[in-house]
Amino acid sequence: MIILVINAGSSSVKFTLFDMKDDKKVLATGLIERIGIEGTSMKYSNWKGEKSQGSVDVKNPKEAVKVISERLVDTKYGVIGALSEIKAVGHRIVHGGEKVNRPVRVTEEVKGILKDCFSMSPLHNPHNLAGIEACEGVLKGVPNVGVFDTAFHSTMPPRTFLYGIPYELYTKDQIRRYGFHGTSHAYVSRAAARFDGRPIEDLRIVSAHLGNGASITAVKGGKSYDTSMGLTPLEGVIMGTRSGDIDPAVIFHIMKIKGLSYQEVDNLLNKQSGVLGLAGIGSSDLRDIEEAANKGNKQCAQALDIYAYRIRKYIGAYLVALGGLDILVFTAGAGENSNTLRAAILEGLDGLGFKLDRARNDVRSSDIRVISTDDSPYKIMVVPTNEELAIAEFTSEVLAS
Numbered sequence: 001m002i003i004l005v006i007n008a009g010s011s012s013v014k015f016t017l018f019d020m021k022d023d024k025k026v027l028a029t030g031l032i033e034r035i036g037i038e039g040t041s042m043k044y045s046n047w048k049g050e051k052s053q054g055s056v057d058v059k060n061p062k063e064a065v066k067v068i069s070e071r072l073v074d075t076k077y078g079v080i081g082a083l084s085e086i087k088a089v090g091h092r093i094v095h096g097g098e099k100v101n102r103p104v105r106v107t108e109e110v111k112g113i114l115k116d117c118f119s120m121s122p123l124h125n126p127h128n129l130a131g132i133e134a135c136e137g138v139l140k141g142v143p144n145v146g147v148f149d150t151a152f153h154s155t156m157p158p159r160t161f162l163y164g165i166p167y168e169l170y171t172k173d174q175i176r177r178y179g180f181h182g183t184s185h186a187y188v189s190r191a192a193a194r195f196d197g198r199p200i201e202d203l204r205i206v207s208a209h210l211g212n213g214a215s216i217t218a219v220k221g222g223k224s225y226d227t228s229m230g231l232t233p234l235e236g237v238i239m240g241t242r243s244g245d246i247d248p249a250v251i252f253h254i255m256k257i258k259g260l261s262y263q264e265v266d267n268l269l270n271k272q273s274g275v276l277g278l279a280g281i282g283s284s285d286l287r288d289i290e291e292a293a294n295k296g297n298k299q300c301a302q303a304l305d306i307y308a309y310r311i312r313k314y315i316g317a318y319l320v321a322l323g324g325l326d327i328l329v330f331t332a333g334a335g336e337n338s339n340t341l342r343a344a345i346l347e348g349l350d351g352l353g354f355k356l357d358r359a360r361n362d363v364r365s366s367d368i369r370v371i372s373t374d375d376s377p378y379k380i381m382v383v384p385t386n387e388e389l390a391i392a393e394f395t396s397e398v399l400a401s
């Protein structure tokens with residue numbers, strides 16, 4: 001079964017075409033970026049190793065999906081004979097609010113839910129919807145499935161999702177913690193359990209998704225119990241450019257002493273903070289900050305220390321929240337690739353049950369692997385995430401049901 005996965009953002013549309021019957025093979029993948037601005041271009045590669053890159057005339061998501069579709073059946077770079085071979089399109093959608101608790105077939109009602117969440121996810125949901133409508137227009141009759149970042153966290157109980165603010169703000173305005181990166185947390189926790197050979201229903205897993213955005217999730221018996229992101233992705237650990245947890249009074253104080261508007265503070269906390277703001281070298285990429293720290297930049301070393309410490313605190317909190325732990329999972333860009341970050345997070349915790357095997361931790365690999373010692377009470381694993389594949393798998397599950 002051929003499934004197309006679409007991730008439509010503010011100025012880009014990413015796509016991957018899978019053949020789910022042929023070992024979930026990636027037939028083709030790529031993206032169109034700078035849509036609606038100057039210099040729109042497309043990158044494309046297929047399973048035969050053929051690649052293309054160049055400018056395209058694309059002004060909106062519908063034109064993007066049209067160009068992508070044409071490329072997939074193109075005589076030179078194409079990988080399928082006809083678009084009718086695509087059995088469904090799986091869409092990455094950020095916010096589904098409280099009404100979506102699993103991947104769902106997109107109907108008018110689902111689109112309405114997506115629109116209702118525009119105010120909570122202004123940077124993503126409108127573009128996700130545009131991606132769906134583009135596919136409806138171009139790939140007529142092909143079912144669309146929505147895979148929501150928030151859905152995996154719908155199992156969180158009130159004790160973890162409610163804020164300590166007037167209850168009416170929840171009942172009337174749906175202000176609560178939702179959590180994000182759910183597709184990744186679901187995928188890596190399932191993969192970790194499978195790799196470990198134990199049923200996920202019996203396991204307590206903490207999964208640390210450490211990319212540009214970062215979140216930690218406590219997974220109990222395969223279900224999200226608590227997660228570090230909240231109403232928006234700003235809450236939780238320190239991230240590439242986001243502050244993570246902060247005393248809310250800092251906001252009012254900054255507004256007062258700097259005369260900033262709320263949009264300016266929003267921008268400051270989402271785009272200029274995190275390790276970018278702490279390290280002060282104009283980069284949010286941990287590789288740059290690690291390199292500068294290794295060359296003696298003390299501010300960068302301090303930024304890395306703070307970043308690791310905040311993650312460590314969440315792992316500790318979730319170990320207690322779960323009443324123990326079976327597997328700690330590291331995933332996403334930094335979680336999968338930075339041995340120094342993983343070592344820093346777990347430094348000195350051998351006695352508490354996190355026995356990191358230095359040699360295993362230092363191996364560079366794109367495979368799922370255990371990095372704890374054989375006698376470590378808690379298993380520590382690196383599990384490469386694959387959100388596109390997860391979306392394709394969820395999409396085929398929805399079709400099958």
Ligand code: ADP
Nearest residue numbers: 210211212213284285286287332333334337338
């Ligand atoms: P996104 O959240 O945008 O999907 P990724 O999961 O791809 O991002 O993570 C990208 C980030 O991962 C980079 O900005 C960088 O901070 C970090 N990263 C990637 N590779 C390494 C590495 N080898 N060492 C340290 N950090 C890395």
